Structures are given as C-alpha cells and as structure tokens.
Amino acid sequence: MELAKVYFDGKPYDVPAELTIMTAMEYAGYRLVRGCGCRHGFCGACATIYRIEGKSKVHFVLACQQKVEEGMYVASLPFFPLDKRTYNMEEIRPDDQIMMQFFPEIFGCVACNSCTKSCSKSLNTMQYIAYAKRNDLKRCAETSFDCVACGICSARCPANISHSLVGLLARRLSAKYLTPKAEHTRIRTEAINAGEFDAAIDDMIKMPMEEIKKLYDTRDIEK
Numbered sequence: 001m002e003l004a005k006v007y008f009d010g011k012p013y014d015v016p017a018e019l020t021i022m023t024a025m026e027y028a029g030y031r032l033v034r035g036c037g038c039r040h041g042f043c044g045a046c047a048t049i050y051r052i053e054g055k056s057k058v059h060f061v062l063a064c065q066q067k068v069e070e071g072m073y074v075a076s077l078p079f080f081p082l083d084k085r086t087y088n089m090e091e092i093r094p095d096d097q098i099m100m101q102f103f104p105e106i107f108g109c110v111a112c113n114s115c116t117k118s119c120s121k122s123l124n125t126m127q128y129i130a131y132a133k134r135n136d137l138k139r140c141a142e143t144s145f146d147c148v149a150c151g152i153c154s155a156r157c158p159a160n161i162s163h164s165l166v167g168l169l170a171r172r173l174s175a176k177y178l179t180p181k182a183e184h185t186r187i188r189t190e191a192i193n194a195g196e197f198d199a200a201i202d203d204m205i206k207m208p209m210e211e212i213k214k215l216y217d218t219r220d221i222e223k
Helices: 021-027 098-102 104-108 114-118 125-133 137-143 152-156 163-178 183-193 198-206 209-217
Strands: 003-008 011-016 047-052 058-062 072-076
Touching: 003 021, 011 021, 021 072, 098 104, 098 163, 104 125, 114 125, 114 152, 125 137, 125 163, 137 163, 152 163
Parallel strands: 003 072
Antiparallel strands: 003 011, 047 058, 047 072
8 A cells, every 4th residue: 555644733644645635634533523524525615725845835625635645734724704795685686786785805806816826626716706896797607606615715815805705696696687597497396396206206215226326327318
C-alpha cells in the first residue's frame, strides 16, 4: 500500500495515498461530526485549504473530492458566515434595481478574481458577479448553477461579497420569472398530486435494488 505523509492540524500522519482528504482524516482517527455532509461534492460542507510542503501556493478544495498528496498541510473551513438577506419571492421582481437592493456590495468588486481562483468547483465566480452587476440574471443563474455554497470565495473577497447568495437570488428570479413555464411538468405534477402514480411508487419501493437499477438503465429517454 502506497502511503503519503500528510498533516492535519499540524500533526503528521501516514495514510493510504488513494484516500480523499476526508477519508484520510477518518483513517487517522478523526471523528468528523461537522464539515462532512453529502460526501459526494454537492453540499459544500467540507471546504478545505491545503499547501504542499516546500511550495507557496494555497489550494482550495472540497475534502470529499480531493485525494491526499505527499507533504500536504490541511486546514478545514467547515463553516463561513455568509451575510444572508431576507426577501419574499412573491413580492420581489427581476427589475433593474433588485441586486442593488439586496447585494449592493457587488458594485464594490475590484475584479481581483480571488473568488474564481479559490472556487472549489472551478466556477467563473467573478464573471457571474459581473453578470449580476449588469442585471443579466439569466446568465448569472446559468454561470453560478453548480455552486455548492462552500463559502471559500467569500472568505477570500476583499469586498465582502456573499457570492453564492447572489447566484442563488439570480437562479430563483430566473426560474420564477424569466424561464418559460414547462407545460409537461405542470401536467405531470398535477397527475402525481392526484395520486395517479401512487400504486407504481408503492410497487417500486418493494422492488430489489438491482431490479430498480435495471429499470433505470433501460428506461425510455426523451430526445
């Protein structure tokens, strides 16, 4: 088994080189009770920074996605206090002042690009903030779509922007007001609410997992 020497909280550990940072910490005896949500790169709970011994560059990753490396010094960022804003989606509209109203700090962006460089999902974060400044909500929503709100970009931002919350507002506004309604989705939702699929769902719950996988793999996919 190939081992890698890594440092958690400054303490050295020899761990299997094929492990992710998260599983390596558990291998080393750490009991993770926070900063370890979905474990598949979707929740953003395991924001982590590391530096390789002898090198100056700092890396920003998700602990559940990044494998350990020899000489890795690791520090976790399990939570970053984003500046949340309160609004009612039934009352607000995608007008020219919506971003100025809720996130005026985006207009103080100095285009340092620290947010993009630090993004754990390699998103063009500065670009979607630029779209928000121009009130191009649709492009802001599309560019920020894969954001997992880990908070690393905000921790690095000299303008104190809560990037993920800006993208979230753009996606909400875009979905509610700017995206054409999907008629087939409305029809299917009404059918589900009316109980038309209750029997099929009950049957599926009773199926063995392998049979469910087979149904999924052989399903008809719309073009």
